[in-house]
Amino acid sequence: MTQLIGILILSIFVENFVFSQILGLCPFIGVSNKFDSAYGMGLAVTFVMFVTGIVTWPLYHLILVPLQLEYLETIAFILVIAALVQFVEIVMKKTARNLYQALGVYLPLITTNCAVLGVALINIKRNYSFAEAAVNALGGGLGFLMALLIMAGIRERLELAEIPASMKGAPIAFITGGIMAAAFIGFSGLI
Amino acid sequence: MQIIIAVAVLSTIAFFAGILLSYASEKFQIETDEKTEEILKYLPGVNCGACGYPGCQGFAQALSSNEASPDSCTVISAKNLTKLKTFLGLETADNSKSQKRLGALIKCNGSDSEEHMKFTYEGIKDCQAAVLLQNGPWKCPHRCVGMGSCVAACPFGALSMGEKHIPVLDESKCVGCAACVPACPKNLIKMVDIDRRVHVLCNSTDTAKEVREHCKVGCIGCKLCEKVCPTGAITVTDNLAKIDYSKCTDCGLCAEKCPTKAIFVEPEQPNTESVKETQPTENKADKK
Structure with a gap:
């Protein structure tokens, strides 16, 4: 149990996908304009990451390893993730139409989100057990959600700040992200 | 042999993913109402x-x-x-054409001279923000703030900021959606029949003395218009003339009589000619 909590904290704070592993920057910059859509996107990514972690682990250990097809992990994972994202999109279109419209093009983009693929590959690389892999995926998603929410909160305030015209929008967002990443180094050594 | 297994495995995974998706799209299909x-x-x-x-x-x-x-x-x-x-x-009612079309009316004539300003405002270009500071930069508490919040609120681009810091309406673009009405912190915008030409361009209920102090073109409540109106469409209540549009015949007599030219006859606006150019000049009012 302690092990699992350790992995959760590790994946949320110490090895935050955005700040420490520099993965998933596309939605991090693209959807962090508004707090509400950032929240929706964060939840969508968290959900997809969690399900990905749960699905890819048995896929690898029960199908690829016995067949000695470990080299297929990347393409197999992408296939599964793409199908999952499509599934989430269809369900969301039906049940949460406003959220679906708010996310727009970024929901299909989760398909090629490296954070989602990253969590699946890291689970394999670190030889996690199934429970550990699930916790790691959940933590990765929550860490991503947290990064997105912090960023959206800062950017909503930046809208009102007086900054040079050439720095408005993405440039100041990247600088903000960089400073936040530097701040997150403070968590290293926690676990 | 190895390559065939690899292809087979991937195909199988893809096959099951396809089944899942087709099931989902069937199950979660959105009933689009054709009507x-x-x-x-x-x-x-x-x-x-x-x-x-x-x-x-x-x-x-x-x-x-x-x-x-x-x-x-x-x-x-x-x-x-x-x-x-x-x-x-x-x-299909035939009277749809005679149905009156609403348009925004900004009820301020806009005295623009610097002596009518309390200070120069240099903050965020937003009426709500400007009002927070000393109720706006103008001496008249009812004057249009002139920061263009209504211009920004108009989804059709019918409003633009005129030279006198008063928004100008392009009647050909205004559709009467009233999106600008809540944008005005002074409640100056009213929706009126867009074909009406005679309007009281003032919203000040202050006494004549106060109006004179901070504006040259405001309504002072002198009741001259009330007396001259042949149909009794104008009444002055709380030092402010008000036109009952159901009785008004657009004759313009009141506008001629008005000493401050707060009542104003809009010219016909066939093209996109702006209102501001034809508004009474302040000099006229000065002579009074």
Whole structure:
């Protein structure tokens, strides 16, 4: 149990996908304009990451390893993730139409989100057990959600700040992200 | 052999993923209401909210379930309205043309000289923000703040900021959606029949002395217009003239009599000529 909590904290704070592993920057910059859509996107990514972690682990250990097809992990994972994202999109279109419209093009983009693929590959690389892999995926998603929410909160305030015209929008967002990443180094050594 | 297994495994995974997706798209299919879709085609699609429903989609749903009347949409063109009514099986009323069209009226004549300013405002270009500081930069508490919040609020680009820091309406673009009304912190914008030409361009209920102090073109409540009006359409209450548009005949006698030219006859606006150029000059009022 302690092990699992350790992995959760590790994946949320110490090895935050955005700040420490520099993965998933596309939605991090693209959807962090508004707090509400950032929240929706964060939840969508968290959900997809969690399900990905749960699905890819048995896929690898029960199908690829016995067949000695470990080299297929990347393409197999992408296939599964793409199908999952499509599934989430269809369900969301039906049940949460406003959220679906708010996310727009970024929901299909989760398909090629490296954070989602990253969590699946890291689970394999670190030889996690199934429970550990699930916790790691959940933590990765929550860490991503947290990064997105912090960023959206800062950017909503930046809208009102007086900054040079050439720095408005993405440039100041990247600088903000960089400073936040530097701040997150403070968590290293926690676990 | 190895390559065949690899292809087979991936194909199998893809096959099951395909089954999952086709099941999901069947299970979570969105029933698109064909009637709503058809109605939506006739609507302007600008989502201004003038009808009181959340966007054209919401209005179309309300129409399709007979909860709303097509007349609620002030933006729709007469041609599309007729088509929509025919589609809905409603009586195509011929009086749709005589139906009055609403337009925004900014009830301020705008004294622009510097002596009528309390200070120069250099903050955020927003009326609400400017009002927070000493109730705006102008001495007159009712004067248009002139930061253009209504201009920004107009989804049709019908408002623009005139030279006197008063928004100018382009009547050909205004559809009467009233999106600008809540944007004004001074409540200066009223929706009136757009074809009406005579208007009281002042919203000040202050006494004549106060109005004179901070404006040259405001209504001072002298009641000259009340006396001259042949149809009794104008009444002065709380030091402010008010036109009853149901009685007004657009004769313009009141505007001639008005000593401060707060009552104003708009010229016919066939083109996009702006109102500000034809507004009474302040010099005239100065001589009084």
